Amino acid sequence: MPHKYTLSQTICEATRYHCLHRNGVVMGQCLDMAGNVAGTVPSLTEDEGLLELSMADVMASGIAVGYALAGRRPIFVTRYQGFQWFNAAFFTNYAAKCKELWRYNCPIFIRSIGMDSSAGVTIGPVASCSQHGMFTRTPGMTVVAPVTPNEWLDCFNWWLEHGGPVYCSEYRRSYHLTDELPNIIEPNVDITIFPISATRLDAIEARNMLLLEGFRCNIVNLIWLKPFNVDEAIQDALSSSKYGGLILDSDFENGASKCIAFDMINKIDKKVRVLGLEEKTAGFAKHLDNLPPTSEKIKNFVKQISIKTP
Amino acid sequence: MGSSNSNALPNLPRNFPKEISLDLFRKICLNRYFDLKVTELYRPGLFDCPIYLGVGEESIAAALSLSLPSPSRIFAQHRCHSWYLSYGGPMTGLVDELLGLPTGCAGGMGGSASIHCPEIGMIGHDGLMGTQVPIGVAYAMATKKRTLVVMGDASLEEDYVLGALGFAATKKPPVLFICTDNNFSCITPVCVRRSWNTIQHATFGMPAIEISDDPWLIMHYVRELSLNLPAFINIRTCRISSHAGVNKDRTVVPEWNRFDLVKEELTKLDLDQETEKIQLLLEDAINSLWDKRLKEVVRAS
Numbered sequence: 001m002p003h004k005y006t007l008s009q010t011i012c013e014a015t016r017y018h019c020l021h022r023n024g025v026v027m028g029q030c031l032d033m034a035g036n037v038a039g040t041v042p043s044l045t046e047d048e049g050l051l052e053l054s055m056a057d058v059m060a061s062g063i064a065v066g067y068a069l070a071g072r073r074p075i076f077v078t079r080y081q082g083f084q085w086f087n088a089a090f091f092t093n094y095a096a097k098c099k100e101l102w103r104y105n106c107p108i109f110i111r112s113i114g115m116d117s118s119a120g121v122t123i124g125p126v127a128s129c130s131q132h133g134m135f136t137r138t139p140g141m142t143v144v145a146p147v148t149p150n151e152w153l154d155c156f157n158w159w160l161e162h163g164g165p166v167y168c169s170e171y172r173r174s175y176h177l178t179d180e181l182p183n184i185i186e187p188n189v190d191i192t193i194f195p196i197s198a199t200r201l202d203a204i205e206a207r208n209m210l211l212l213e214g215f216r217c218n219i220v221n222l223i224w225l226k227p228f229n230v231d232e233a234i235q236d237a238l239s240s241s242k243y244g245g246l247i248l249d250s251d252f253e254n255g256a257s258k259c260i261a262f263d264m265i266n267k268i269d270k271k272v273r274v275l276g277l278e279e280k281t282a283g284f285a286k287h288l289d290n291l292p293p294t295s296e297k298i299k300n301f302v303k304q305i306s307i308k309t310p
Numbered sequence: 311m312g313s314s315n316s317n318a319l320p321n322l323p324r325n326f327p328k329e330i331s332l333d334l335f336r337k338i339c340l341n342r343y344f345d346l347k348v349t350e351l352y353r354p355g356l357f358d359c360p361i362y363l364g365v366g367e368e369s370i371a372a373a374l375s376l377s378l379p380s381p382s383r384i385f386a387q388h389r390c391h392s393w394y395l396s397y398g399g400p401m402t403g404l405v406d407e408l409l410g411l412p413t414g415c416a417g418g419m420g421g422s423a424s425i426h427c428p429e430i431g432m433i434g435h436d437g438l439m440g441t442q443v444p445i446g447v448a449y450a451m452a453t454k455k456r457t458l459v460v461m462g463d464a465s466l467e468e469d470y471v472l473g474a475l476g477f478a479a480t481k482k483p484p485v486l487f488i489c490t491d492n493n494f495s496c497i498t499p500v501c502v503r504r505s506w507n508t509i510q511h512a513t514f515g516m517p518a519i520e521i522s523d524d525p526w527l528i529m530h531y532v533r534e535l536s537l538n539l540p541a542f543i544n545i546r547t548c549r550i551s552s553h554a555g556v557n558k559d560r561t562v563v564p565e566w567n568r569f570d571l572v573k574e575e576l577t578k579l580d581l582d583q584e585t586e587k588i589q590l591l592l593e594d595a596i597n598s599l600w601d602k603r604l605k606e607v608v609r610a611s
């Protein structure tokens with residue numbers, strides 16, 4: 001490697017290798033438009049393994065299922081996670097179920113890209129931020145949310161070694177990252193923050209801001225959303241946190257984050273709260289947008305917890 | 311609706327060897343008597359799953375299995391007993407599946423609707439009508455192998471089915487699409503549901519034809535159109551079974567009885583005796599198998 005790869009370059013090169021050397025295929029709508037989906041999709045011909053799909057969203061995910069049954073291990077690219085309301089039908093009802101129904105696998109790597117107005121223009125009510133919550137409720141579906149190059153490769157390689165569909169919740173804001181973002185765990189902190197997806201970047205900023213004001217926070221990154229395992233790192237961090245935990249999500253709160261909080265609470269007798277997209281529909285005007293919690297919002301939320309908790 | 315001889319060709323049965331016509335009749339009887347036996351046996355508690363029977367349209371799968379004998383995969387949906395049986399799926403596997411046994415062709419998970427049989431290349435269906443169409447199109451695109459996709463006239467109206475047919479017309483995978491068109495979705499006729507015509511508006515320039523469920527006619531056109539895939543055949547048929555369950559559909563008077571019409575043709579071919587023998591033999595074999603299996607199940611429980 002000539003230099004450290006960004007996340008987008010890592011995805012692009014892993015995809016190229018998958019298509020050219022594993023008889024794999026990458027498919028999606030408008031993959032060759034300017035920028036090749038933020039540089040994550042290699043320029044390949046159809047014979048080399050890049051399949052441009054028609055604009056029929058629901059049908060498109062059925063095409064991925066057919067390729068998976070043919071042994072081509074498709075990478076399916078959804079440019080905005082909000083489009084999953086149409087794509088999800090075949091992924092959740094066929095790919096996720098067929099192992100239990102008929103004892104064969106349907107391996108699809110579903111790259112689903114979240115986006116918000118932090119890059120400039122607003123996204124409005126349709127495309128939105130993350131939508132992984134609609135997949136975590138489906139039996140047979142693995143859901144991950146990597147934001148660094150190695151995390152993404154870990155998830156991708158896990159999928160290559162396993163049979164079922166994997167929903168990979170990506171976020172455009174993380175595509176420039178080259179470095180890993182390890183957990184930060186210290187003894188006897190005020191709170192442990194469990195950020196998901198792009199909120200990990202805001203969590204780091206919020207932790208620094210809180211530190212200046214005398215609050216000490218752990219950060220334990222949540223990458224494997226389903227199946228979710230309350231592992232030792234989570235248990236240790238939560239046990240030693242005075243005010244318990246806070247899950248940050250780039251999706252609505254009534255989804256993956258509340259389920260994860262429930263699992264944590266059942267395992268460790270500590271309060272775990274969630275902070276994600278607000279319960280409202282985003283509009284296109286800047287002041288009507290609905291964004292993942294900013295560092296400022298996270299900081300204020302943590303301070304409120306400390307005030308309310310005796 | 312249509313007619314019992316849509317796009318018929320005169321004296322077509324005479325163009326086929328007699329053995330083929332007898333094989334055809336064997337498969338028709340297999341499909342018909344299997345579903346009739348299910349009708350006879352049906353009672354709550356014996357079958358837990360909803361039952362989808364195809365009495366009246368059994369000639370379609372029979373004819374396909376003889377004219378397209380070994381597609382790499384078969385993608386069908388509910389009401390597919392006859393596809394499973396015609397293509398050689400073991401009858402005991404289907405009996406056990408309907409009884410919800412682990413020895414069923416889908417281990418009891420599929421029931422009547424989601425039959426799966428890797429031995430004959432039959433791929434399971436998830437229960438959402440028409441999903442087999444884009445999946446089958448993609449399978450054929452990925453493998454370039456000849457693939458059979460079966461749907462009904464209601465499935466055809468699903469947006470993802472029309473999208474997949476359009477994609478198939480564009481990418482030209484080797485798929486033969488069969489639409490089993492009985493003119494009804496549950497009891498709602500086509501004319502209430504849509505103003506467009508299958509062949510003119512839903513096949514996107516693919517080679518396509520509408521015919522009746524005359525099995526010789528089906529065999530003729532399957533062979534012809536299979537030379538230039540993808541292609542689409544809309545087959546008009548009159549189903550006697552209701553949408554679900556084992557009752558006769560009393561809301562519709564069938565315009566024709568294909569089983570009787572087939573026997574008339576076989577009589578014209580001087581095959582009366584063989585026909586009668588086949589009919590008795592198949593009916594008896596199916597009865598015996600069901601009776602034996604039910605006794606074993608009762609004994610085991």
